[in-house]
Amino acid sequence: METSEELNFLATLLPLVGILFIIAMGVVLLMQQFRKNLYRQKLAQEELITLHQQELLRSSIQVQEDERKRIATDIHDELGATLSIARMHLMALETQNKNNAVENAAAFQNIRSLIETSMTSVRRISHELMPQNLQMFGLPETLQSIVKMVNSSNNIHILIKCDEEVNDLPWALKLGLYRISLELINNTIKHAQAKEICLDIHCRHNELTFFYTDDGIGLSENFEKNGLGQKSIEARAMSIGGTLKVGNKKNGGFYAEMTIPDIQGKA
Amino acid sequence: MKDFSKYIIIISHVPILITSCYALITFRKQQTILKVFSCFLFLSYLVQFASLLFWFNRMNNMPLLHAYVGIGFLMLALFYKKVLEGFISGTVIYSVAIAFLIFTVLNSLFVQSVLTFNSYALTLESVLLIIFSLTTYILLLDKTVKEKRKSLVSSINWINSGIFIYYVSNLLIFYFSGYFSRYFSLEFNRYTWVVHSFFSVVMYTFFFIGLWRRAKN
Structure with missing residues (x-):
């Protein structure tokens, strides 16, 4: 029970x-x-x-x-x-x-x-x-004028390829690209002991790619990521909505790569 | 002894009256969450007193209980939806409420007639509300939730505690009611309803404190 x-x-x-x-x-x-x-x-x-x-x-x-x-x-x-x-x-x-x-x-x-x-x-x-040339002739022409100026010194040779479509971008974007290019060229001339600089700016599938290289000594081990020049480049890249990567190439030299997505949305 | 139980059950309706009156007086000053809850209190008040009248007139008040279980749960689900808004998807709570409503209608139509005690629906209602109240307890420990419900945390805690205590006791009483009726005396069974009334008093007291402690600004 x-x-x-x-x-x-x-x-x-x-x-x-x-x-x-x-x-x-x-x-x-x-x-x-x-x-x-x-x-x-x-x-x-x-x-x-x-x-x-x-x-x-x-x-x-x-x-x-x-x-x-x-x-x-x-x-x-x-x-x-x-x-x-x-x-x-x-x-x-x-x-x-x-x-x-x-x-x-x-x-x-x-x-x-x-x-x-x-x-x-x-x-x-x-x-x-305030680059008057940029306002009057656009980014490719302005960069070419800088190339002429630097190349005439015979110390360093710059090769720039820049799509004409870049001129259709908003002013802030063009100015940002111009300032970043200038800062990078200036850094190479000052510190890199390079003989050649290549800059390629092109627009594909609503995305802008900015690729900068030199054949200099590259970034040193104690490279200051928070240095004023680097900070200024990063701030400019961020302000135009770009993602910036910098480093040393495998075969020596420095590179900086930036991509800006949705450039049509920024126009 | 029968009279004692009877008086206890009648007296247990007093806190519902007081809490509902207080909810009615302060209704316009309440925040949306508490307004939804006050609507549940008004419904409870109407159903409880109507069923008391039915009881006095020796009429079967079970159909009222059948309706109250469905609508009451829907309102409490809406209250929890408002409390957990932004943290638990409203779709989840609405889906549970609709599924329960369908279950309770089917149960009343085909399984437990509207003239009998709907223990299945009550048991399921208790289970679901215990889940909601336990989740609310855990969520209210989180800093982000506390920040968002800042002025209402105390009120929600009291109301949630009332719901938790009452529905846990409900679940156990309904669950073991069959066992008790089979193995224990009628008097013992009557006492289980006194215990049920006691927990109902506790719940409405907690509800009153919850409404009382609402942010006055």
Whole structure:
């Protein structure tokens, strides 16, 4: 009798164990869903933070560029004009004092050459601050003009291939590419002891690829990833939505590769 | 002894009345989550008092219970959906609620008639609400959930505890009711309903505290 009651109790208890198991399983499944949703939310949040940082960077670079443009215009229009007037007055004085002593003529000549040097410097600085050529002729032409300038020195040879489609890109993107190219060329000339630089910028399937190499000594072991130049290149790359990779080539030399996806969306 | 049980069962309806009245008074100031829960309280109040009236008039109040199980669960599912919004997909909770509704209708139509005690539907309702309440407990331990439900954490905790305590006791009572009726006296069985009423009082007291502790701003 006792055994029969025990069996009855057991028969009642066993389904309860099943119910408890179902409850536990239900909680576990809901918890898994919770973890998944939480992970997704955190990812979305991080993406928002990154987007916000990119936006901040973009606007700070924009402010920097606007300021450069203002300084370039001021230098060119005000200082340049003042120097031109000073040169004009000096030339007038030179004509009036033709009969004066030879030492005076030499002094005039000296002042004039100083003014002319200043005028050249003003033009160069204002062009560097805001590349007029880029605005007028586009990126491929501007880069080619730099190539001509550097190649004429005969110390280093630059080869640039740049698709014409790049000119259809927004100004901020073109300016970003120009500044990055200039910074990289400048770094190679200064530190790499290279003989050749190759730069390839092309647009394929709504993606822009920027590939820069030189045959110099490459990055040293104690290369500062947080150096000012490197930081500036990375910030610019990030502000135009690009992903930048830098390193040493297998056969020696330095390389920098940047891809910018969805360039049509940026237009 | 029969009268004692009777009075206990009648008195157990008082906390429902107090809590529902309080929910009605504060309804306009409540946040959406608590408004959904207050609607459940109003429904409970109506059903419990209607069934008490039926009981006094010696009428079968089981059809009311059949309807209450389905609609009550739907409202509690909606409450949990609001509490767990953003963390547990609403589709999961809605799917469970709809599946349960179909089950309870089929159970009332074909298995346990509307004139009999619907123990299957009540047992399943208890299981599902225990799952929801346990999940809510665990979720409320998470920092992100706490941050999001900031002003309502205390209220949700009290309400969830009330639901958990009542439905666990419900599950055990309904589950063992068959065993008790087979092996124990009628008086013992009546006591199980007194115990049930006690847990109902505990639940509505917790609900009252939950509504009381809501963020006043």
